[in-house]
Amino acid sequence: MSEAGEPTASELLAELDGIGRDARGGWSRPGFGPVATELRRWFATTAEAIGLNVAPDANGNLWAWWGEPADGAVVTGSHLDSVPGGGRFDGPLGVVSALVAVRRLRAGGFRAARPIAVLVFAEEEGSQLGVACLGSRLLTGALPADRARELAQEAGLDPDAAGRDDTALSRIGCFVELHIEQGRGLADRGAPIALASGILAHGRWRIAITGRGDHAGTTRMADRADPVVAAARVILQVEAAALAAPGARATVGRVEAVPGGTNVIASRVDLSLDVRAGDGAAVRALVARIEESGSLEAARNGCGFAIERSSWSDEVVFDVPLREELDRVLGGVPALPTGAGHDAGVLAAHRPTAMLFVRNPTGVSHAPDEHADDADVAAGVDALERILRRLAS
């Protein structure tokens, strides 16, 4: 406890533990619906208790203002929704840290020269409507208008009011998101806090390996065009290509053999491919290597190889002057890239934006093993408080 018995960020986090528990493990908190309503109610109550004024915007995001809403504010926050079966830190850590940092500034009598707000973005994980960072994408107009209306309707928002919100954008002078680290970068460095340098470029592809369906018992090994074996060769090429590209990640997470019978040589295998690397050119080069070697490897089993891109996100480089300023405030901390998307990444195309990472000793993300020690959570709050103090001075 601190400030005369006020709860710490870790204690606030614990208040959320009963909301959206998943019996299969971890927490499942979709961006809309009863669990989201309970989380938003908790946020509103907690933010009002420390004297903030809470109001939703037309895109499902929830704002808590120190004073009246005004342009050019220092905004901080994150999200409360989770992936299915996710951990307890991804999202909520940034929200509770923001609330405690602002509460401390107020308790310490800080006189802000710029307005300050805590912002909770709607449906960051995309687990309910399938679009990651929905709240920030709607707010910044990153989605085509028709698609935005459609998604707003599905989310139970007013489709006439949802979409690009220039008023809200004007209110964000800069944005800082604190987030649990989703890898072992800080654990390996023995440091509690990092600033994000950027978000890796990221594309998704569908790969189809086509062979010849046949009888598993009667077809001689030499007569086969087995796409399961060809797909195995392709998967090893994906791993090899990513290992050869420093900092890159390439993942086959979905594998479907068609028709998928025990005693049947499949006729086709569909693979998903997720590739992330420092910039778009690096991603494209990696995929070109996978395409070249994958085609050759599939042909060794007499199979065809086709690849089609299904999504693309350019790399994000967070505002360099802002990052340098925050680094000075924090006395020098590591700068780490991340392979995960964030609302801060969406906002970065519009406003000076920064991210703070808090050490995750397991490195695990999107699963219950994700973790931050109380001391590191407290270090994150301290860092965020110093940052807000500097930016709002």
Next chain:
Amino acid sequence: MSEAGEPTASELLAELDGIGRDARGGWSRPGFGPVATELRRWFATTAEAIGLNVAPDANGNLWAWWGEPADGAVVTGSHLDSVPGGGRFDGPLGVVSALVAVRRLRAGGFRAARPIAVLVFAEEEGSQLGVACLGSRLLTGALPADRARELAQEAGLDPDAAGRDDTALSRIGCFVELHIEQGRGLADRGAPIALASGILAHGRWRIAITGRGDHAGTTRMADRADPVVAAARVILQVEAAALAAPGARATVGRVEAVPGGTNVIASRVDLSLDVRAGDGAAVRALVARIEESGSLEAARNGCGFAIERSSWSDEVVFDVPLREELDRVLGGVPALPTGAGHDAGVLAAHRPTAMLFVRNPTGVSHAPDEHADDADVAAGVDALERILRRLAS
């Protein structure tokens, strides 16, 4: 046409083309239900038209007798059901060839010294109730009594009457099944007809590769325990082990990555493994090699490997004196093993049994591309007629 305008076997086959067509391609003919009823009605009508007496047994098999049922008969036949999306020859070719061969013997005034019957087995493919060779397994008592009752009930048979049928077994003096070849053995040899030497030993296994679920964007390649990559290595070991064992076949036909998300490193991959080889010892040796090298390969990605047998069939060696006699009747034909199960293989444990294969130029099986030329179909009927003549003399 032959025998004063009677249809050939190819023409009888064509009469079935309208029954059980699958809009996605080929024919889907489950062993029970409306399509099976239509096929059985066609068989009864056609067999009665050539003067045979048709009666079902308690296990869903359909018998057509030349004269009255009696012990020690020369029995020939196959099945009319198909796999989903199968071809038009697998099963029906043996039935129509039997009908035409018997019709010709009768038309030619052959005086049989032993009774002759045409037998249609129920649900050979196991596509409806999941048990291959259901009709012959029920008849021979190859299934535990409880399981037999349960399956009979599902099939709409009388569970009190179904099961081992000693009367029916006594009636089978010997059994000859004509079948389309399910590989390229005859095509490679330039011969239209072969005798089966035996059926490969056959086992099925489930392999589980366990890794660590993680975030596809944030987890460095070096920090992963990705079971999809490990499974790829295991699949290549399966292929290598089978290629190194002459005549063996090993197939992974089913691959399931769990949870199977595009942006998620899977936590587990389940594989099916189907292995066939000349005898049980060869199958066991091959699986032992797969287990040894598969465990090592999975460990290269920090993953676990577990394998569990789900089914087992010993090799079948068809009755050697019978095969030698038929080979003399046919003037010397190739003897080929097969990797596919057949009702003849089930019966072989109880009665002298033989199989005749008809050339399949595509080698494809269980798919619409399976084929036999009319001339080869006619050669099959000729061979079967000569065999029945010899065996019933």
